[in-house]
Amino acid sequence: MERVSLVDYPGKVALTLFTSSCNFDCSYCHNPELKEMVEEKVGQSEVFEYLDKRAALIDAVVITGGEPTLRADDLIPFVESLKAQFPAVLVKLDTNGWNSDILREFLDIIDYVAVDLKSLDYEQFSTVNLKQIQKSIELVKTFSTHEIRITMFPPYVPEKDFEELARMCSGASLVSVQQYRPVAGFCESPPYSDSVLGQFADLISGYVQNVSVRK
Numbered sequence: 001m002e003r004v005s006l007v008d009y010p011g012k013v014a015l016t017l018f019t020s021s022c023n024f025d026c027s028y029c030h031n032p033e034l035k036e037m038v039e040e041k042v043g044q045s046e047v048f049e050y051l052d053k054r055a056a057l058i059d060a061v062v063i064t065g066g067e068p069t070l071r072a073d074d075l076i077p078f079v080e081s082l083k084a085q086f087p088a089v090l091v092k093l094d095t096n097g098w099n100s101d102i103l104r105e106f107l108d109i110i111d112y113v114a115v116d117l118k119s120l121d122y123e124q125f126s127t128v129n130l131k132q133i134q135k136s137i138e139l140v141k142t143f144s145t146h147e148i149r150i151t152m153f154p155p156y157v158p159e160k161d162f163e164e165l166a167r168m169c170s171g172a173s174l175v176s177v178q179q180y181r182p183v184a185g186f187c188e189s190p191p192y193s194d195s196v197l198g199q200f201a202d203l204i205s206g207y208v209q210n211v212s213v214r215k
Contacts, residue, residue, distance in 0.1 A: 001042045003050065005062065009092045009112065012059035015050065017042070019075070022067040024096055024126045026118065027187045028153050028180055034066040044078055051086050060111075064094040069102045079109045097136030098128045107143050114147040114176075115140045119156035120164060134168065141172050148172050152192050152200070153180040162200050170207040177201045178214045 002008075002016040018031070020038040029035065051058060061082060068075055079091055092112035095103060107113065115136055122128050140146045148169050150157065157165065169175045177200055180191045194215065201211045 001047065001050075003054075004057070008062040008064070009060040009090065012090060013057055014060040014062045014092070015047070015054075015058050016062045016064060017047065018064055019066040019068045019071050021070050022065055022096070023070060023098055023128070024067065024118075026125050026153075027155070027189075028151065028183060030181070030183065031066065032186075044081065048082070048085060051082075051089065055086070058089065060090040060092060062092045062094065067096050067098065068093060069095050069099060069106065072102050072105065076105060076109065079106070083109060095136070097133050097140070098126070100132065100135035100139050103136050103139060107139070112145040112147075113140050113143050114149055117148050117150050117165060117168060118153075120161045121156070124156060137168060137172075146172065147174045147176055149176045149178055150200075151178045151180050152197055153189070154192060155189060159196070162203055166200075166204045166207050169204055172208045174210045174212065175204050175208050176212045176214055177204065 005014045005016045008014045008016045018034060020034045020036065022035045025035065063075065082089065082091065090111040092114065093106050093110050094114050096118070097103065097115040117133065117137060120130060122130055122133060137148060140148065150165065177197055179197060182188045182191065197213055197215070201213050205211045
């Protein structure tokens with residue numbers, strides 16, 4: 001649990017909850033310790049107690065991972081209880097988009113969803129195919145407050161794929177183009193230059209309402 005975050009929910013002061021386990025094995029992952037299931041460190045009672053004490057400070061709760069939707073059986077009732085007890089608190093979900101059917105269940109109870117578009121070739125790091133990701137992206141676009149995030153890792157996002165990735169985002173409210181950050185001793189592929197990120201963002205801007213470049 002990260003008790004105060006100013007970056008995880010745009011424009012809001014957030015409490016961020018990290019779930020463990022992920023069904024992707026991305027080379028550049030910055031939370032590799034969360035790829036496997038780990039012992040729970042924070043329970044619902046602790047979260048609610050903190051929100052009780054900080055009601056005037058916290059605007060939102062962000063659920064990230066790992067991959068939160070793998071824990072749907074636990075998280076859906078948790079979010080329902082949270083919204084019932086703290087109706088003014090907004091809830092954001094971060095997801096890799098692996099299963100649109102599960103994601104649809106979350107959209108009924110959250111305020112903001114951010115989905116990753118990682119590549120046109122998901123077989124590099126998962127058993128999920130691109131068609132399933134496309135279903136999730138199209139579903140997310142129907143949600144009132146949403147974001148598609150693209151991390152610019154050159155082996156996953158080669159320049160030859162830029163046009164197709166931009167088309168997949170067509171009609172989205174917000175696309176965030178995120179700089180990939182090498183991990184020393186783990187993933188050291190050189191990142192794209194800022195100018196390449198800017199060119200990709202300009203390309204996407206012809207398809208969507210808003211584009212953000214995060215360096």
